[in-house]
Amino acid sequence: MSSPLEYLDRHIHQHHYPTSLLRLVFLDLVLSKLWKNVQLFPVENLNTSIILAHEPDTPPDQYLVILPISQEDTLSMKRISDMFKALDGANIRQIQGDGLKKITLAIVSPDSTIVYYHISRGLVPPKS
Incomplete structure (x- = not known):
């Protein structure tokens, strides 16, 4: 079994996407928050x-x-809708069961601070 850092490096070498935000968020979850099941x-x-x-x-x-994003990224209702559509096309449903209802944006600031922001699809009633 490989370490989380080896897993991250292997993924980065296999997929040639921009990785700095992905790396920061992954390390925050695994090393700082100590989450065990991170893929x-x-x-x-x-x-x-x-x-x-x-x-x-x-x-x-x-x-x-x-989804890691930069604090400088511009968000609009259309962009958020496009994110959901892209994730629907990526077969995330098999993990989410009956469809992707929520994404969590990991918003990374220039000083590497990360804020996690949940966005639900459609209208969601407030918690009581």
């Missing part, structure tokens, strides 16, 4: 890889689909 999944339509991660203390079949 990388290439998404050609987005020209990047996403991170599939199981957050500790949540049901074992629930994975977060994490």
Whole structure:
């Protein structure tokens, strides 16, 4: 079994996407937050890889689909919709069960601070 860093390096060498954001978010989840089940999944339509991660203390079949982006990236409703469509085309549904309902943006600032922001598809009622 390889270490998380070896796994990350192997993935980066296999897929020639921009990797600095992916590397920062992956290392934050594995080394800082100590998450155990973190996988990388290439998404050609987005020209990047996403991170599939199981957050500790949540049901074992629930994975977060994490998309690293830069703080300087411009987001619009259309861009977010395009992200969901690209992820739908990447067969993430097999991990999400009945369809991708939520993505988590890992927004990386220039000083390497990372903010995780959940975005749900469609209208979602507030938690009671």
